[in-house]
C-alpha cells in the first residue's frame with residue numbers, strides 16, 4: 001500500500017514508535033456506585049480494580065452516551081455501534097438515530113430516492129415495515145416507525161403490514177405489550193381512514209430476525225418464514241393477544257418470544273410478503289440487519305431455503321454495510337465515517353490484530369472501521385473470530401469465550417508480529433442483557449481474567465495497554481427512580497435492567513512500555529470515547545490528524 005501524503009501521520013514529538021499496544025474494550029462495563037446491583041463491583045475483578053490506583057493520571061472516566069457519541073440527546077444510552085464508531089474514528093458523527101430524526105422532521109425522507117422507489121408499489125401492492133418495536137433508540141425507535149407509517153399513508157400507501165420484533169433488551173422486559181398497543185391504536189386510526197393497516201407477524205428480537213455476524217442463520221430463517229411465507233408455529237387474531245399469550249410460555253420473555261403470524265377469520269396469514277410488494281426495514285442500526293438484508297436482496301443466497309424469493313422493492317432505513325452497499329436502496333444516507341484510525345494506522349505501517357467472539361467480532365472490526373467490512377491492508381492486519389455459542393442465552397454460559405479471546409490476544413502479543421492487538425471482551429454486556437444478576441457477576445470475573453492474561457503478555461514484551469469500554473451495562477442492573485433508588489413497578493416488584501446505562505466508562509493506560517511522564521490531561525472538559533483514537537495514535541508514536549478529537553494524554557517532564 002503506497003502511503004500518499006494525505007495519509008502520512010506526523011511523528012509524535014515525544015513518544016516512540018514500535019511499542020506493542022493491547023487495546024482492550026470491555027463491552028458493557030461502566031462505572032457506578034457500589035451496591036448489590038453493580039455486578040462489576042460484586043465480582044472479583046482484581047486486574048481492573050488495580051488500575052484505579054493510578055487515578056487520575058492513568059485511570060479516569062470518559063463519556064460513552066448521548067451527544068458524545070453522536071446520539072440525539074443526553075437521555076440516549078450508549079451502544080456498541082456508536083461506541084466503537086467513536087473509538088475507532090476519533091471524531092463524533094451524527095449517528096443513524098439522529099439522521100433519521102432529522103430526515104423525518106423535515107419530511108426529506110419522503111423526497112429521497114429510496115422512498116420514491118418503494119412508493120411505486122403503493123398503488124397496487126402492500127408496504128411492509130419490518131423492525132424492532134420499542135423506544136430503546138439503539139436499533140430503532142417506535143416514534144420513527146409511527147412517522148414513517150403516517151407519511152407513507154399520506155403518500156398513497158393503501159395496504160400496510162407491520163412485522164414487529166419485540167425488544168426487552170434495550171428496554172424493560174414486559175414493555176412489549178405497551179408498544180404493541182400503541183402501534184395497534186395507530187393502525188386502527190388508519191383503518192378508520194380507509195387504509196388497510198395491520199400487524200402481520202412478530203417474534204422476539206433474539207429469536208427472530210435480528211441475529212448478527214452470521215452467528216445463527218436459523219434466527220433469520222424464523223423471521224423469513226413468518227414475514228415472507230406467512231408461516232409460524234403460533235397463530236393469533238391480533239398482536240396484543242399474541243404477545244400477552246406467548247409471554248406466559250415457560251421461559252419466554254420479550255427478547256425470546258417465539259415467532260407468530262396474525263391470521264384472518266379463515267386462518268390465513270394477513271400479510272405474507274409477495275411479488276410486487278414494498279419492504280422497508282425501519283431499524284437504523286446496521287449489525288443486526290445485515291443478515292436479513294442479504295436474505296431480502298441477494299438473488300444468490302444459500303444460508304437457508306427461502307422457499308419463495310419474492311420480487312420486491314426493498315429499502316433499508318439506512319444502508320447497513322457501506323462496503324457491500326447493502327441494501328442498495330435506503331431511505332436515509334448513513335453517517336459517512338471516513339478516515340478512521342484503523343485506516344490511518346494501516347497507511348503508516350502499524351500491524352494490527354483484532355479479535356473477539358462472533359457476537360462482538362464486527363464490533364472491533366466493522367464498527368471500529370466505520371461500518372466497513374474487510375481489511376484496509378491484508379498484509380498488515382489479521383482479524384480473528386472465535387465462534388460464539390449459538391442458540392443459548394448467555395447467562396447459561398456467562399464465561400463465554402473470554403479466556404479464548406485472552407489467549408488469542410496473548411499469543412498475538414507474544415508473537416511480535418503486531419503493533420496493535422485489539423479485542424472486545426463481551427461478557428459484561430451479553431450477560432448483562434439477560435438480566436441475570438448472578439450470571440453477570442460470573443461474566444465480569446471471566447472478563448477480568450482475560451484482561452489479566454493480556455496484561456501479563458504486555459508485561460513480557462514491555463508493551464502498553466489501553467483498557468476501556470464502549471458503554472455501561474453490568475455496573476447497574478436495576479431500574480432506578482430519579483433519586484437513584486431502585487424503582488418498583490405497580491406490583492411493588494424490582495424492575496431488572498437488561499439494557500445499557502447512561503454511565504461513564506473507565507479508561508486506563510499502563511504497562512512497562514508507557515513512557516515516563518505520560519498521564520491523562522486534566523484540561524479536557526468532557527472527554528469521551530472519541531478522544532481515544534488520538535490517544536492510541538500517540539502511543540503508537542504518531543500525532544493524530546487535526547480534526548480528530550483531542551488526545552487524552554500529555555507527556556510531562
Ligand SMILES: O=C(O)[C@H](O)COP(=O)(O)O
Pocket residue numbers: 027028078079080081138139169170288429433
Ligand atoms: O443489539 C444488542 O444486543 C443490543 O441492542 C445492544 O447491545 P450492543 O450495543 O452492546 O451490541
Ligand SMILES: [Mn+2]
Pocket residue numbers: 027028079080081083429470471
Ligand atoms: Mn456494546
Ligand SMILES: [Mn+2]
Pocket residue numbers: 028080429430433473500
Ligand atoms: Mn449491549
